[in-house]
Amino acid sequence: MAPQTAPARQNLPVESDSLIGRDRDLSDLLRLLEADRVLTLTGADGVGKSRLALRLAAQATALFSDGVWLAALADSATRAEVATRICGALGITEEGRRDPLETLCDALRGRRLLLVLDGVDGVAEHVTEVGARLVASCPEVSLLTTGRASLRIAGETVWRVPPLPVPPSAEGAEPAADGAVRLFLDRARAAVGDYAETPEELAAAKRICRRVDGIPLAVELAAAWAGHLGAEAIDAGLAAALKGAGTGDQRNGHPRSRVLDAVVGWSCSLLSDPERALLRRLSVFPNWCLELAEQVCADAPLAEADVLDLLSALLDRSLITLTGEHQNRVRYRLPGPVREHACARLAESGEQEAVHARHTGRMIALAEDLGGVALSSRAMPWSERYAYWDRAWAEYDNLRAALHWSARQGRVRDGLRICAGLRPLWFTGCRFTEGQEWAAAFLAMDGGSQPAGDDGPGTDALRGKVMVHQAELSWPRNRFDDAAAQAGEGAELCRSAGDLGSVCLAKALLAMLATVRGGTETDPQAHRIADEVLELARSAGDLWHEAIALNVQGALAARTGAFAEAEGRFNTALMIMRGMDHRWGVGTTLTVQGTVAEAQGDVQTADRCYREAMDIHRTIGAFPELAACLAGVGRIAPRLGSVAQAYDYLGESLQLSHTTGQRDGIADALVSIAGVAAGQGMAAESARCAGAASALLENAGGTGPGSPRFPLSVDTTSPGAPGEGRAWWEEGRGLALEEAVELASNVAESGRMPRARPDPSPSSAPPRAALTPREQQIAELVGEGRSNRAIADGLVIAPATVARHVANINRKMGFNSRRQISSWVSRHSVSS
Structure with a gap:
């Protein structure tokens, strides 16, 4: 059975102290949350809006079956950042070809949850747009926001948070x-x-x-x-x-x-001079750990060894607060009003530029450490390599802050260096939009000459590297022409600068693009470019890009039917990746190798590849790749003798893709479930699932890499009566996304259960006790020749619900089609 984990229902921080004096407010607000979908807590700074919202959200968990989720927006600046932070809080992964807001709306359309948007003041316009879209398209999503003013979203209820009550006079109440x-x-x-x-x-x-x-x-x-x-x-x-x-x-x-x-x-x-100096310098951080504070803030009059004691003193004065712990590092932040005050004092001190420069320098080092280690050919334990990713995620707010500062100050080289280093984070974390926007912003800026004494990469080399990375981020978004132009121009700059690793990456992209953009007639060009990459990587001793080149060659060989050659290329690439203990590279190679083995009919190899890759992707949180591997295992399980296991894995793949907002993954699971259902003789369910996948791909523009592997047509399903297959197919195409997911989930659920053997005797009495009253009613309507849509309209229920009942009737009665239900109904009266 596919190993699954119960989903979390909230991501709220643990409260560090008690909430006092808000009992009546909480009671009233809980009633409002039950009645109103948009609730905004407004009020002056320091009045406790965030604390009240968090406590309210914690107490409202029982009202929302899909949980309560916090997205902190205080340091956001752009629409892309707002959407990305919300998606990150909900575990929704950006789709390459779509605006993240569209993916967000689709993913939440059928979920009942409370989304807490805290600190919206700096991005109120963007939050209003996002909130209005969510309210309009997601009928079960509620919003709880905090800010100085209302957002003016339709249907918004505004609650002005008052200060705590104070005694009326010295002689008043206790x-x-x-x-x-x-x-x-x-x-x-x-x-x-x-x-x-x-x-x-x-x-x-x-x-x-x-x-x-x-x-x-x-x-x-x-x-x-x-x-x-x-x-x-x-x-x-x-x-x-x-x-x-x-x-x-x-x-x-x-x-x-x-x-x-x-x-x-x-x-x-009342603070000492060192305490005041530390406080104003801490204002450059959205949040921080002790090590980061020591690296950035330690400068006269502060000694690095004194920072811990000074932090503790500021914590005792309630001037800083704890936010939690990550990688065994305690993290802190400044309350908003304190940070504003400290920022003003930093500007007055004359050291603002120096402190920001140190902060940016530390972020450059962190990004470049990630970029150097993530794709390094040096062998190292995967846990050590992955720690660089994990640290970069922990400091992502600080990395964003450094990018914003560099952009405002025109520090082009600093911005380019951070962009170049963050390429592995943006690509593997599916932050395509944000990565491209930052890369485009700094590439469009003039200047960026190399300061004296700076031993970092040259400006042209940086521009070339960032262009190549921009091309890589364009690839998942199906912007193939842009990607080709960026890769070509970037490769020339990198070659001139001696950056052979970036040249290899650019050429590998161009090899894949040559096939995607031109079809089979460009395969010779693609093969030639891939051969160039392999030769260049080997001459430079670059094992990582050698493995990438071998993977490209393997994919190209498989495309032309040379499966034995493809297998050899993949195995060599795997040997290199395993030698480096690069799990992400191993997982990616195994996924492609499994796909090729499956296409060959080598189900044992495909199963082995998918399962090992699945474990790797689950560990590192690569959810689109994990969903693809789950679907692969599910597709081939019937050929290995386990239909029930097939539905286990396909069901998890479907739900994972749905939860993370991946339409390609949903379509992949739908097609795969359709194939297994067809093998079981469930012609109607199979055709509907395949039809739903076809419509989903058409609407999503799923024609590029990452689209489901199998053709979609009526012919992929088992035939019914003349014209019946087409009718089922069209029913599937007419389903909304939520209905299609529900249909496929029900097919998978019923497919896991043992199917009853039909009674061969035509005169046997109908087992009334086996069918529920609703199933008996639907069986009669099927017997009258009504479609699922017509039944749904008549009973005022969803077509997917009808499909679920029909699947249950087939399972209980041992039938395989609606024709058998109709025939049975014509012989026996289902009604009492």
Whole structure:
């Protein structure tokens, strides 16, 4: 059976402390979430919108069968980044030929979930577009967003998050009964284990909470100093700080934004000079770990050895927060208002450019480490090699920040170096749109001359390398003409610069493009180019590109029917990849080799290749490749004697492709299920699945690499009565994506179960107990000659639901077609 894992139902972070004073808000908001599909929490900075949204989402999990999912957008800048972050949060993989937003909408159309979009202020226009599309096309998706203002999406409900309630006066109710005071006391106890709640401290706490107008972040910042200052001293300090905060129409005389900034400034004024220096330098990070902070922030007056203690001090003051842990590294971030304050102080300090330059330099090093190791010919344990990918993913927000800074400052070479290094991440992670946009942006910029003392690659070499990588990213998007032009121009620049690895990659792309763009008549040209790549790679001692060239030659040989030659090329490439312990390369080669073996009818070799590749792709999270291998194992399982296992693997492949938004993968699974069903005599189900796959590919433009392997026509299914096969086919073509997936899932589910043997006696009584009342009703309608669509319209149910019932009737009765159901109905009255 295909090994499956129960899907997660949320990706919310673990809360580090308690949420105080929001019980009534949570109760009201939960009721709104049940009734309204778009709920926006608005309010001033520091008022607790994000914390409230996260707690609300956690409590709403039971309302959404497909879970609740958080996409943090605070550091996004473009529409592509917004869509990519949302897709990443949901585990949806970009399709090469489509706008990521279209893939997102298709993937979520049949799912019931809550999407939390936190921190939308900087990209409100893009979030409005994305949100409106999701609401219009995904009827079971709800949105929960946070920002300073509403998004103006149709049907949006806006909830303005108020500050926490504060005592009306010093002589009012018990302080501990007020939300703001309770928060102050809770955080003060966290700062000082034996915090004494004397009457004087409580009275001062009340004044503090009124003074900062109950703004939660301001209360927390004040309470964090309880271990060093008494409440009286904190109150006096805040009073002085707020005198310069300006005036406004708020109840305490100051606009809340100025109050919060004044409180942040007051807290920072109590820090030591090294603590203030570290805080302002940390503002260049969206998030960070200790090692990164030491590498970027350690400069006079800060010693690298002091950074840990200084971070701990800032954490104690609530000026930084923990976000979790990755690769055994604790990660931190600055709360938004604190980061804004620190950014302003960094600009005033005169060291902004130097700190950003160090940050960008570290990101360049990280990207170039990835680019150098990911495709290096040097043998190393796969876990060590893969760690570079994993680290780059952990720092992806910082890599984006460095790209944005380089673009704003016109630092062309820095941007090109990061783009060149991130090629393995963008390609294997299916970030085609984002990678191409960054590459195009920096290639279009003038300048980029090499500074004195810079021992990195030359500018022309960088441009050539990025052009070749841009061509590689164009390939999955079916932009073959663009890819060929980019690869050709890039190859010339790289050859002049002596970058033979990039020349090999460009030539390998051109060999594959020669076949895809021109058909079989260009095969001689493709073979010639592939031979050139192999010779060049061997002369340079480049094992990685030698293996790539062998794979290209193997694919070209298989295309012309030279399967023995193809097998030899693939085996040699595998030997090289295994020698380097490059699992991704091994998995990719095995997948292609399995496809060729399957086409030859060598099912034992195909099964072995698909299974080993499947394990590799599952481990590294390469979901489109994993789905393809699952489908391959499923297709050949009946030829190895296990139909039930075939449906296990095909069912998982279908659901994985559906969950990750891969229409090619869905079509591949549909065709494969159709083939297995046809072998079982399930002619109607087979034809409908194949018809649905045909329509899906036509709508998706699936004519390039990655499209399903088998031809799609009525002839691929078992024939029924004259014209019946065509009718079933057209029914399948008319199904919506969700209906097609449901149909195929039901076919796979029923196919796993043992099929009953039909009673040979024509006069046998119908087993009424075997069929449900609905199945009896549908059997009668089938007997009347009605199509699934007509039955669905009459019963007001989905055609896929009808198809599921028909499949169940066939399974229970041991039938193979609608004709047998009709014949049986004509002999026996199904109705009571």
